[in-house]
Amino acid sequence: MASSDVHGVSNWKRTISLLVIWYVAGVTGQVRYSIPEEMSKGSVVGNIAEDLGIDLKRLRSGRARIVAGDNSPYVELNTDKGTLVVSEKIDRELVCKQISPCSFNFEMILENPIQLYEVTVEILDVNDHSPTFPREEIDIEISESALPGTRFLLDRANDPDVGVNAIQGYTLKHGDNFILKHDNRPETNKFIEMVLQSPVDRETKEELSLILTASDGGKPPKTGQLRIKIKVLDINDNAPRFSKEIYRASIPENAPVGHLVTTVSASDADKGVNGEVSYALRQGGDSENGVFTIDESSGEITVSGKIDFEETKKFEINIEAKDRGGLTESCVVIIDVIDVNDNTPVISLTSFTNPVPENAPVGTTVAVINVKDSDAGVNGQVKCxxxxxxxxxxxxxxxxxxxxxTEDTLDREIIPEYNITITATDEGSPPLSTTKTINLKISDVNDNRPVFDRVSYTARIDENIAPGVSIFTVRAEDADCCQNARVSYFLEETKINGAPASSLVSINAETGVVSAARSFDYEQFKEFKINVKAQDGGSPPLSENTTVQIIIQDQNDNAPQVLYPVQTGASVVAEIVPRSADIGYLVTKVVAVDVDSGQNAWLSYKLQKNGDRALFDVGVHNGEIRTMRQVTDKDAVKQKLTVIVEDNGQPSRSATVTVNVAVADSFPEVLSEFTDFTRDKDYNDNLTFYLVLALAVVSFLFITCLVVIISVKIYRWRQSRVLYQSHLPVIPYYPPHYADTTGTGTLKHVYNYEVCMTTDSRKSDLKYLRPVSQSLLSVDGGGTETMTLPQRNNAPSEYSTLHVYNYEVCMTTDSRRSDSKFLRPSPGVLMVDPSYMDTMQREARRDEVLDDDDPLELVRY
Structure with a gap:
């Protein structure tokens, strides 16, 4: 910026006008400032705190800040002083261009409570731009014959400033022959015209130079200049003149189109467009029409048609020169034609054998060729x-x-045909040549065997495919062609596991598609090999063999089979879970197998959920059924679990098995519910099955009864001897393998069974599972067990002996090895109520087992 501009800015700073307008509506106010453009960064715009009546403490406590929105933050707030300062240099022309007045708005916001103030800052224009023209210099041409009053439109200058700082007027210097015409009003100053007031003379002065100046209204004013160069054009008062009256030239008869023949030249003494000369051919005889052309600017004569020495030996043409004013002049051009070797040889086939067999001997004649050239002398002599x-x-x-x-042996499989190019060249200068290409095909001879695309093949098929399904395609190719390359496929008869190969697969003789002749079972047949022969159609035929290995892939066609627990309709097996079982207690294990292979045999187990509070869960991979939570009193004694066993095939197959579980701490409680399991089992077998089953059960019961009766008789006889003749105390013994050492298996359970026998076997009775509340079993530190039986005041007289047995049920962690062992005697001494002692002694003495003085000592098993 010039010093005068800086001085003007400082004056603006001293004369800043401040307009503050308050709109009292709640807590909202408005203030307006006017500042000149180009103020330096940090210049004070105004004290906004004082102008709005805001205390500086309130300004700081309210966290006053400027919200500029989409506008650029040209100012910033100094909260310590309460002033607005310029944050960056403001260019009015950049912000508002030609819009006047120019201003921008923003808001100042205070918090606690929120107060919003609108601030408007008007940017005042400073004369910081000079008028500029679109171009620094322009060129104008004017004919010396131009009349006074001729107008020339000039470019208008541009000044981005506004108001008085904009352009106020134009002046023209050194323009004695011209005057300037324009409107001085800024709103209508759109066009500037330069008007010719006196004629110009090119002979006096060929070029004129003028200066157009534009001035604005600033103090001091600024200007811009445009240089105008005027060229005076001459009047056409001279005709063209050729350098020669007659031009001579020669060309060969085979000159191509565009070939330059000669160049004519004419000049004009005038200047500018009046001195520009154009050339044209004047129409002559028929022989010249269309043979030559001339460039209207350069005067170059070129060939545009065919020239033949045998037809025309010389051409004579007229050329006309004309300037822009219409003045003309003419000349003559004589063109001599030179004879050349312009005829090429002609090739023709007199004899041609096509095709030639590939086994043709060397020296076989393929073709006889005739060559001619219409030229004479050396130009007609030809070589091939x-x-x-x-x-x-x-x-x-x-x-x-x-x-x-033929010069060498032929092989159709390497090159089936040849493109033979025959070139005939004459001895002219320059020599001319012509070519002819003949296509010679090589006929086939059956000299190649079929070749399979692989040495051996491997095909994979799924089991259980339907007969006739395509398995694989063998492909053999014969390098020969036609009938010699027609390949047929045959299946060689070989034995596969004692059966002919044709009983397993078949092959299509044309396509080589191997198809299944029957369905395959992976579990019986996993793979086999067949031999395929490919034979061509030659005479004699040639053949080749290959081996195809067919691998049968397993399909998921077998459902899982449950091995344990065994599901039968004749009996029901129940697993016993004590109510004191911990979480993760092993109930049993479902064992299943799948005869498929691979992933089709991968089994997974899942339990069909019967409720939200399921008590049991099954291992996904091992099939172990374990408790998921502690057993509660609300859990039913009888639990019926359905385990679904699925394989990993696509689609998967599954099997289900029902596991009956009794949740109880005593065997009588189990037996009371045991019959419910059998009643709940639903059989859907037909009537025949039930009849056969009933017959088998009746037969089994009959035989069992006979065996039991005989066993009981023998057992009573042996026990009576042991019971009454042995006077030795029996030490309790517990087998070590019945102890629960792992903590995860089922603990040993002891159940009391009471067997009452009468002297009449038909009245014998068996009573199961006397409740624990009716008997008390205690074990002292030495291992002695004592059982106290309730007193019977009126025991029936037909009972002769009371036997008490201990039954042990042992479970292992492996459910498949779970076992129930009944009637394991554990030695000990049974203490019986005295009211029964006399009865027992009398019965014993009656049977002559004890003497009168011997006390009764019952041995506990």
């Missing part, structure tokens, strides 16, 4: 040749005759 690297040769036999022969 063929392309190289082919098994053929060309030889001259007679004048203008040549023979094409």
């Amino acid at each position: 040749a063929i392309n190289k690297n082919i098994p053929f040769v060309i030889k001259s036999s007679l004048r203008n005759y040549y023979t094409l022969l």
